[in-house]
Amino acid sequence: MKTLQSKIAIALLATTVFFNANAEDKKTTTSNTSSSTMLEYKSSNLNVGMYELGKVNSMKLNMALTKDAGKNAIVKIMDEKGAVLNEERIGKKLTGYNFCFDFNNVKVGKYFIEITEGDNIITKEIIKSNNTLSY
Incomplete structure (x- = not known):
């Protein structure tokens, strides 16, 4: 059971790293608002x-x-x-x-x-x- 939990944890970690890496490629600018910082993303299929x-x-x-x-x-x-x-x-x-x-x-x-x-x-x-x- 412990091995299955370890495999699931590793899979989730890998997925998180993958999605974060892809998100970094799409960031273009950062805009500040009074309450928070918002990221704007490119939206292109080029x-x-x-x-x-x-x-x-x-x-x-x-x-x-x-x-x-x-x-x-x-x-x-x-x-x-x-x-x-x-x-x-x-x-x-x-x-x-x-x-x-x-x-x-x-x-x-x-x-x-x-x-x-x-x-x-x-x-x-x-x-x-x-x-x-x-x-």
Whole structure:
């Protein structure tokens, strides 16, 4: 019986740590009121996943984006000097979007993907070598 109680206590502790860690990522500002301190949280579903399309080292990077309904988003692929190679605009009605960028026709170097939705920005770095993409 004591072992079961220990396992439950450890599970509860781990859950508390997990939720507190995730809550810290969403904190933006602290506002003071006369009676207490209140935390304001970001409320965004903006997220991006990346993987190579087809075979490994195909140099075709597929991106899956999720975002909030009711907000526009902009996806830019830029070189390390800031020159925009591709720009996608995603309308307010969409909450998911998939697109592919072919890195076969760009030079070896460092590139960035920037996803903007209102005040929320995600930036991902991509390094193209002769035969691989790292991200």
